[in-house]
Amino acid sequence: MNERDDQGRKRARLSPWLLLGPGMLFLFLFFFFPLYTLGRMSLSYRPSRFANPKFGWHWDNFSNAFSQYGSQFTRSFVYAALATLLALIIAYPLAYVIAFRGGRFRNILLGLVVVPFFTNFLIRTLAWKTILGDQGTVVGVLRDVGILGPTGTLLRTPLAVIGGLTYNFLPFMVLPIYVALEKIDPRLIDAARDLYSNTWRAFRKIVFPLSLPGVFAGSLLVFIPAAGDFVNAYYLGNSKTSMIGNVVQDQFLVQTDYPVAAALSFVFMAIVMVIVVIYAFILGTEDIA
Amino acid sequence: MSTHSGTVTSTRGRIGRRLVDLAAGLGLVYLFLPIFVIVMFSFNQPVGRFNAVWQRFTFDNWLHPFKDKALVDALKLSLEVAVIATVIATILGTFVALALVRYRFRGGQAVNFLLVLPLTAPEIVLGASLLTLFLEPHLVLLNHNFALGFTTIVLAHIMFCVSYVALTVKARLRGFDWTLEDAAMDLGANPTRTFMRVTLPLITPGILAAALLSFALSIDDFIITYFVSGPSTTTFPIRIFGQSRTATPPQINVLASMILFGSIIVLAVGTLLGQRRERRLNKAT
Numbered sequence: 001m002n003e004r005d006d007q008g009r010k011r012a013r014l015s016p017w018l019l020l021g022p023g024m025l026f027l028f029l030f031f032f033f034p035l036y037t038l039g040r041m042s043l044s045y046r047p048s049r050f051a052n053p054k055f056g057w058h059w060d061n062f063s064n065a066f067s068q069y070g071s072q073f074t075r076s077f078v079y080a081a082l083a084t085l086l087a088l089i090i091a092y093p094l095a096y097v098i099a100f101r102g103g104r105f106r107n108i109l110l111g112l113v114v115v116p117f118f119t120n121f122l123i124r125t126l127a128w129k130t131i132l133g134d135q136g137t138v139v140g141v142l143r144d145v146g147i148l149g150p151t152g153t154l155l156r157t158p159l160a161v162i163g164g165l166t167y168n169f170l171p172f173m174v175l176p177i178y179v180a181l182e183k184i185d186p187r188l189i190d191a192a193r194d195l196y197s198n199t200w201r202a203f204r205k206i207v208f209p210l211s212l213p214g215v216f217a218g219s220l221l222v223f224i225p226a227a228g229d230f231v232n233a234y235y236l237g238n239s240k241t242s243m244i245g246n247v248v249q250d251q252f253l254v255q256t257d258y259p260v261a262a263a264l265s266f267v268f269m270a271i272v273m274v275i276v277v278i279y280a281f282i283l284g285t286e287d288i289a
Numbered sequence: 290m291s292t293h294s295g296t297v298t299s300t301r302g303r304i305g306r307r308l309v310d311l312a313a314g315l316g317l318v319y320l321f322l323p324i325f326v327i328v329m330f331s332f333n334q335p336v337g338r339f340n341a342v343w344q345r346f347t348f349d350n351w352l353h354p355f356k357d358k359a360l361v362d363a364l365k366l367s368l369e370v371a372v373i374a375t376v377i378a379t380i381l382g383t384f385v386a387l388a389l390v391r392y393r394f395r396g397g398q399a400v401n402f403l404l405v406l407p408l409t410a411p412e413i414v415l416g417a418s419l420l421t422l423f424l425e426p427h428l429v430l431l432n433h434n435f436a437l438g439f440t441t442i443v444l445a446h447i448m449f450c451v452s453y454v455a456l457t458v459k460a461r462l463r464g465f466d467w468t469l470e471d472a473a474m475d476l477g478a479n480p481t482r483t484f485m486r487v488t489l490p491l492i493t494p495g496i497l498a499a500a501l502l503s504f505a506l507s508i509d510d511f512i513i514t515y516f517v518s519g520p521s522t523t524t525f526p527i528r529i530f531g532q533s534r535t536a537t538p539p540q541i542n543v544l545a546s547m548i549l550f551g552s553i554i555v556l557a558v559g560t561l562l563g564q565r566r567e568r569r570l571n572k573a574t
Contacts, residue, residue, distance in 0.1 A: 015388075015392065016388040016389075016391070016392035016394045016397075017388070017394075019384040019385065019387050019388035020384070020385055020388045020389075020400060022381050022384060023381035023382060023384055023385040023451055023455065024385065024400065024403070026381055026447065026448065026451060027403065027404075027407065027448065027451060027452070030419065030422070030444055030445070030447070030448040031406070031407050031410075031415070031448055033422065034415075034418035034419050034421060034422040035414075035418050037418065037421040037422045037425050038414070038417060038418035038421045038422075040421070041421040041424075090312075090316045090319065091316070093309050093312035093313045093316060094312075094313045094316040094317065096309060096313070097309060097310060097313035098313075101310070107560060111556055111557075111560070112317060112320070112321075113317075113320065114556075115324075115549070115552070115553055115556070116320045116321060116323070116324045117509075118505070118548060118549050118552035118553070119324060119327055119545045119546075119548065119549050120509055120511075120525065120526055120529065120545060120548075121509055121511055121526070122511055122526050122529045122530055122533070123327060123529065123541060123542070123545045124323050124324075124327070126529075126533060126537065126541075127323035127324075127326045127327045127330075128323055129341065130326055130330065130341050130342075131322065131323065131326055133341055133342070135342050136342075167319070167320075167323070170319075170320065198301075198302060199302045199305060199306070200301075200302070200305060220409070224409060224410075224411055225411065225412060227411065228411030228412055228413040228414065228512075229412075229413075229512075230413065230512070231511065231512070231530075235533075244413075245411075245413045245512075248413050248417060249413070249515070252417055252420060252516065253515070253516070258421065258424070261417065262417065262421055265413060265414045265417040265418070266414075268411065268413070268414065269410060269411065269414040272409070272410070272411055272414075273409075273410075276409045
């Protein structure tokens with residue numbers, strides 16, 4: 001009897017790890033371990049242009065990455081920050097209206113936010129290329145009104161790239177803000193109103209502070225993929241708007257200069273991870289997920 | 290005095306409310322603008338190889354949606370990858386979620402953190418690091434070289450889906466009444482029977498939602514796939530990217546519209562079934 005009890009308890013202690021085992025092993029093999037091989041590659045060198053890279057503490061890959069592609073690094077983070085800000089401005093009212101005035105149509109409205117993203121990322125970006133195209137209506141009208149010069153264009157400008165980034169990651173901003181807003185107890189707002197607070201003041205003092213976890217989560221979910229993206233810059237920009245993603249992609253897959261490309265991605269990831277860790281430290285991992 | 294200021298704020302409040310509604314409406318328009326263009330251009334009869342300038346309305350593209358063989362093959366490959374990756378990722382991720390929700394154990398918090406990390410890593414880094422793994426010459430895992438292709442794509446897709454599945458199922462399992470399991474056991478069901486007859490049916494909606502999410506992520510993924518695909522394995526997004534330099538046939542828009550409408554139907558049916566189920570459960574309790 002005693003023995004069986006012991007066994008039962010042991011099994012209970014073991015079973016979470018049996019359940020976790022396969023999934024975590026997979027993540028270890030194909031997420032954590034590749035980061036190690038990436039790090040190794042970033043310290044390797046190529047004996048000649050077409051030879052396989054060899055490992056050898058080549059820290060100059062990192063200094064080269066910075067000195068050659070500093071402007072792309074800066075551009076990536078600036079573009080991503082602006083796209084995040086724009087996404088916040090667009091997403092907040094949308095999430096607010098769905099959460100507080102959606103009523104019966106809440107789920108349908110939420111569905112409407114997600115539905116555009118059932119079309120492929122590349123096709124959506126190509127659609128923006130069509131919309132902003134030099135022969136398109138938008139450019140035509142802007143030229144007629146005089147906002148753009150007679151030969152002014154939208155495509156191949158930073159504005160188009162930032163606009164594309166904003167669009168493509170917008171739901172990642174709307175959904176967390178909605179979740180945060182939806183959790184707010186409406187009685188809190190009633191209480192504020194009973195205490196003679198107007199809507200704006202109630203929003204400023206109660207609703208907005210309580211929605212901040214959603215705002216932070218959304219900002220991260222937009223900022224990270226936007227900073228690492230190369231598709232928007234590829235389709236909507238030109239060589240003067242290229243981002244770090246374009247460089248990494250080109251170095252890895254076109255130039256096949258793996259060590260430099262690996263160093264670039266490693267530095268990029270390190271910067272992003274620092275941001276994420278600070279963030280997780282402040283808010284706890286539960287809120288990010 | 291106080292009543293006066295009250296009416297003033299309420300008018301201002303009403304205007305503010307209208308402005309917020311307007312902003313939300315404009316947000317929705319912005320979201321749907323490219324979608325409208327995609328569907329519209331599926332009816333375009335382009336001149337030349339690029340379907341970028343509106344010419345003339347035609348049903349031709351919809352009558353011959355599978356005209357571009359390479360594009361259809363790419364779509365088939367994407368579906369195949371998505372199905373395999375989804376099944377495996379859903380199983381692995383659900384197990385992880387069950388472990389995290391059902392058991393209190395040392396390291397649970399750490400596992401949570403490790404799960405979130407892949408979601409916060411930029412896709413380009415995930416793709417790049419996997420490429421370095423698959424290129425590693427002395428890493429002859431399981432005694433065969435990973436030639437870039439189908440296997441590497443599926444492995445990559447499982448990797449980025451597992452975390453999403455685990456976190457989605459976990460979120461859905463919060464608040465699950467685990468005493469139901471004890472009740473089943475008390476009534477004489479063995480652990481397997483309890484899991485199959487009680488636990489599994491109750492957690493199925495969460496698992497299905499996670500599976501749908503991972504299917505959508507897999508079929509849409511471009512950046513990671515671009516790094517780990519071989520020359521003979523062209524998925525739908527990779528085909529579009531490769532082709533877009535030289536041509537954009539209107540069939541791209543037709544297939545994209547089909548996928549869009551198909552997804553809307555799946556979403557609508559899923560929501561309806563979910564609502565009916567909830568109503569039934571509410572009635573039962």
